[in-house]
Amino acid sequence: MEVFKYVKNFLTKGLLIALLVILTVLAIVPQQAYAEDALTIMAEAAILVDAESGKILYEKNAEAPLGVASMTKMMTEYLLFEAIENGKVTWDQEYEVTDYTYKISQDMRLSNVPFREDGSYTIKEMYEAMAIFSANAATIGIAETIAGTESKFVDLMNDKAKEMGLEETTFVNSTGLSNSSLMGMHPEGTKETDENIMPARSVAKLTKRLLDDYPEVLETTKIPVKLFREGTADETRMENWNSMLPGLIYEYEGMDGLKTGSTDFAGYAFAGTAKRDDTRLIAVVMGAVDNKGAGSYKARFDATRTLFDYGFGEFTTEEVIPAGYQFEGQKTLAVEKGLEEKVAIAVKEPVKMMIPIADKELYRPELLLDDSVVKNGKLEAGVEKDLVVGTLQLKKTDGTEYGYLSGSTEKVEIVTTEAVERANWLSLSMRSTGEFLSSLWDDAGSFVRGLF
Known part of the structure; x- marks a missing residue:
């Protein structure tokens, strides 16, 4: 019996010691390393960035060129703000509908506000339709206003991409639609099979540049719902495609932008930004899928939420030096x-x-x-x-x-x-003399010590 008790006590103490060792090891392993290893982003590519410094907090396959879809419109927004800043375009300027934009606006398979064939629309209302509702015909109308034709506007887009250092980026239209969806009216110099291409890192660069240079974009992108041509026969309810905005189905605290995107080619994508206290983050997900491997609107917001939770929950701004x-x-x-x-x-x-x-x-x-x-x-x-x-x-x-x-x-x-x-001549001379005498003294001392 005494032997049994001894063995039992020995085993109990052994188990306790083993448990303490395990807990000690877990305590030593940095919590952050575990958090990052456990991070699962269900997307083909993703990146999380501190908006102020541009420091990358996480990335996955972020340099792979992928379909960008309507996140393309952030470049159109940038060039519009730039044109307004330079006085080339005004918010109240009227745009006359072209045959191209009229036909695109009537395609209800695409995100659009309907244009009248003989209608005219202000740049401001077309911009709001683009930024809130991802309206494609309105986007093309802005491109035509700035450059004359969408083809020439695409040249401006690619030139600006090079200026911004957006690597592996190619724009073939102003909207992010597949060229095959443009009813044979795709920009001159591009092919019907062409697509807009960007890596997640370049999308994040574009997002940061837009926020840095024209932060007023958020005053529009944060609007959850707006009526286009309110009070008219053409009134259209525009619910923001960014369903993470406050009051919408996948709302997230601090969310106020920026641009969703989805096509058959690109899958489901989102460039989102949210701010809490003094911290603003940028998250980009491309080709988002659910746990069954199927793409969906919800999948892109789930992936974005995971990134933001990681950024806001696991990081802090510290004075390190x-x-x-x-x-x-x-x-x-x-x-x-x-x-x-x-x-x-x-x-x-x-x-x-x-x-x-x-x-x-x-x-x-x-x-x-x-x-x-x-x-x-x-x-x-x-x-x-x-x-x-x-x-x-x-x-x-x-x-x-x-x-x-x-x-x-x-x-x-x-x-x-x-x-x-700078020392004057006398100071330098005295320093040289002192160094010379010091050297002689050292040599003399060495000589005397050598005698003994």
Whole structure:
């Protein structure tokens, strides 16, 4: 009996020890790493970005060129805002319906507000129809107003894409429809089988650029429902295709834009943005599917919700390097021909970054000196205060670091903390004489010690 009790106690203690070991290991493993590994995005491609800095928080197959569908309209919106800013177009300018836009507007298989064959519409109401209801004929009308023809507008779109650095991007029309849906009236120079193509990363770049340059776009994209031509025989209810807006079926806190898209070629896509407190995120999903592999409107919003929950729940904006930070082993630089022989260097501005909550200690600062300023490890006097001598880069010592939409890591200036004037002839002569005498004294001391 005593042996049985001994064995029982031994096994109980053993199980407790094993359990404690397991719990300790789980506690040591960063929670963020688990959260990212457990993240399942049911889409062909996806990306999550901090809208302020462009820092990528998550990506999946984000560089693959895919069908972009009506997310294309964000480029049309950008060029419209630009044309208005430059005075080429006004909001109250009237557009006369063409045969092309009339026929497209009558196709109820497409998202549209109906145009009258002899009608005219303001740019403002066509813009609202495009941004809220993804109205395709209205989008083509805007393109024709800006460039004369949709073909010429497509040239503007592709030129702007190159200017923005949107890699692997090709626009063949202003709407994102498949050219085969344009009733043989697709833009000149394109083929009926052509499609608009973008990778998720380029869609995110376009989204960020639109938000940075023309944030007023959100005043329209956040409208859940609006009536087109309210109070007329042509009144059309426009419910925003972004069903994550407050009051709509898949509402999400902070959601206020931006553009959905779906075609047979592209599947179901969405470039969404939401803001909570001081944090704005951008999420792009392309080719979204449900757990059975079928694409649907809901699937794209489910994937977007997962991304936003991950971003808002697992990340925080932290000051990872304070202003005035100095590198151990490189707190100063030598100064040639200066009143002082060295000058202190430090980080000019604090480094704030959106990072996983558990990962703050994983970022290590590195100093990169500017060879055009610091030559052979020295500065030439006189040195001004706040002279930029290099940059700080942050390296993550463990886990995945996706970088920034710009493609480069964030660089922070390293500067001199004070000025060092050039020494005059007398000071330099006395310094040289002192160095010479010191050298003689050292040599004499070495000689005397050698005698013994």
